[in-house]
Amino acid sequence: MQQPKTIKEKHSLKRLNSWRVGGEAKYFASPSSVAELKDIFLWTSFYKIEIFILADGTNLLVSDNFIDGLVLNLKKLRTDxxxxxxxxxxxxxxxxxxxxxxxxxxxxxxxxxxxxxxxxxxxxxxxxxxxxxxxxxxxxxxxxxxxxxxxxxxxxxxxxxxxxxxxxxxxxxxxxxxxxxxxxxxxxxxxxxxxxxxxxxxxxxxxxxxxxxxxxxxxxxxxxxxxxxxxxxxxxxxxxxxxxxxxxxxxxxxxVFRKTKQPINTFNCGSVFKNPDGHSAGALIDECGLKSSSIGGASVSGLHANFIVAEKGTKSQDIFNLIKKVQTTVLEKKNISLDLEVKLMGSFN
Ligand SMILES: Cc1cc2nc3c(=O)[nH]c(=O)nc-3n(C[C@H](O)[C@H](O)[C@H](O)COP(=O)(O)OP(=O)(O)OC[C@H]3O[C@@H](n4cnc5c(N)ncnc54)[C@H](O)[C@@H]3O)c2cc1C
The missing domain is CATH 3.30.465.10 (Uridine Diphospho-n-acetylenolpyruvylglucosamine Reductase; domain 3)
Structure with missing residues (x-):
């Protein structure tokens, strides 16, 4: 079966998510119509290739590891x-x-x-x-x-x-x-x-x-x-x-609220954790003394503790490890589990 022209091979995902992290995808496609989308589906099905969906990547932690499948980017499927x-x-x-x-x-x-x-x-x-x-x-x-x-x-x-x-x-x-x-x-x-x-x-x-x-x-x-x-x-x-x-x-x-209360001029993914019932995730993280704590190039924002900001060149594994550290500390100190709001793409260690 012929590979649709829209499909590229070995495509970096770094510029396609707001943390600016992650590795390469084996295949990548950004269809601009439903017809193109259907061709991509048929081709991946023929070769039994797994599909991963990424829209604007503002709520996704993309793994550093090779994504063995096709990353489907929906950015071009947009109204004129x-x-x-x-x-x-x-x-x-x-x-x-x-x-x-x-x-x-x-x-x-x-x-x-x-x-x-x-x-x-x-x-x-x-x-x-x-x-x-x-x-x-x-x-x-x-x-x-x-x-x-x-x-x-x-x-x-x-x-x-x-x-x-x-x-x-x-x-x-x-x-x-x-x-x-x-x-x-x-x-x-x-x-x-x-x-x-x-x-x-x-x-x-x-x-x-x-x-x-x-x-x-x-x-x-x-x-x-x-x-x-x-x-x-x-x-x-x-x-x-x-x-x-x-x-x-x-x-x-x-x-003004976003500009003053959120680290908007940084690489981040918005709120990392969901607010547990009756609590603010940011306040819990702050109360546990985790504000500004870091692993590699990833750190808990000093402005808003539910944001993790990444320096240029940060590994997504560092963000993942920081997420785990925050979850473990809040569970130990407050007996509250923090669920992820952010979605994960690919594998983490
Ligand atoms: C600075 C900043 C501030 C933010 N503030 C807020 C906020 O105030 N409130 C809030 O709710 N969120 C906030 N977010 C998080 C994020 O912007 C939202 O969750 C947003 O709706 C995600 O959209 P996206 O296109 O980036 O989705 P992506 O991150 O690309 O995808 C998110 C999930 O949806 C799936 N998906 C996306 N599109 C489709 C589709 N068409 N069909 C099937 N599956 C799909 C993906 O597979 C993935 O699992 C913020 C993020 C940043 C970076």
Whole structure:
């Protein structure tokens, strides 16, 4: 079987994650359409090659060890900037059609028509940066622009992680704004494709997690979120001048908060650990005296203890070892287990 042109060999993953760490992948592909994605699936299935999914890499620790498989980068599977501008400037009730979840990406809304009360409805390809979603929401003076301000990564990664903020605001995470999610599933045994549309209510949303969109048998199937639909009601759009000013102020505050409370000009991956029930992971780490402790080029941030920052050239194994040290110390001193928010790609010692 001929290797699709989009597939490259021996590709470094360092520049593809926000910690700027990790080794090489045996194969690498960055498809810009669902058709290209399907060709890649068929080829990997033919040669029995494992697939690893990476979108914007802002929540991933990529191993230094060789990734013996194909790393599928979803960054190019994104909605065109002209389409983003069109949505930014569209009028209420003029979206691309509710619930266009038919896998053809033509925006005709001919299946699964969900009720969006003709406010603002649109869909974005999963690799689209969250910042594009922010600018659409901001242009329409939507309250959602507050939690989206400065949130890194892609739309698809936002759904998988149910990305959001800890401060009091509504909406505050992806669960609150997603209308539907379109998933392309590939059965590696039968080589069949299936496109499924999940309404928001069919998904199992949790704290930094979203479930129920993946096929049951993960040994036989691989699932990719290809598109996400959003819906904002008419009421949210028709705002008074005072309400608009309030949103603008809160967006500015959210931006200042990130700039002053997070080490944003460093290589990091945001919060490393989930906040345990009733606790702040950052405060626990701080109370255990771990702020600024380091292993190799990785150190717990002095500004925000739930961030691990990496110097240029840091090994991901150092970050991994620091994660283990933090988990062990917090368990010993506080009797609390810290679960990882960050996902791991590849093997660690
Ligand atoms: C400075 C900084 C600040 C941050 N602040 C926040 C914050 O305030 N709140 C917050 O929630 N997060 C925050 N994060 C973490 C991160 O930005 C989010 O979790 C983001 O949603 C991850 O998106 P991504 O595209 O980078 O996903 P990736 O890191 O590439 O992937 C994350 C996981 O999702 C899977 N995945 C991604 N896309 C798809 C898809 N289309 N189909 C199937 N699987 C997929 C990947 O396989 C992986 O398991 C921050 C990160 C940084 C670096």
């Amino acid at each position: 900037i002209n389409e983003i501008k069109k949505i930014q400037n569209s009028f209420v009730g003029e979206g691309e059609g509710d619930g266009d979840c038919d896998g053809d990406g033509d925006g005709d809304g001919d299946k699964n028509s969900f009720d969006c009360d003709k406010g603002l409805s649109f869909s974005l390809l999963s690799g689209t940066p969250k910042n594009d979603l922010f600018s659409i929401c901001f242009n329409h003076n939507l309250q959602a622009s507050i939690f989206l301000a400065g949130l890194p990564g892609s739309i698809g990664g936002g759904v998988v992680m149910n990305a959001g903020v800890g401060f009091k605001v509504q909406p505050k995470e992806f669960k609150d704004i997603v209308d539907y999610v379109e998933v392309l599933s590939f059965n590696k045994v039968s080589n069949n494709f299936k496109t499924t549309c999940y309404k928001n209510s069919e998904l199992l949303w949790g704290y930094r997690s979203c479930k129920n969109w993946q096929s049951k048998d993960q040994n036989k199937n691989i699932d990719i979120i290809t598109k996400v639909g959003f819906c904002f009601s008419k009421k949210e759009i028709n705002k008074s001048a005072e309400e608009k000013i309030l949103i603008l102020d809160k967006v500015k505050q959210a931006q």
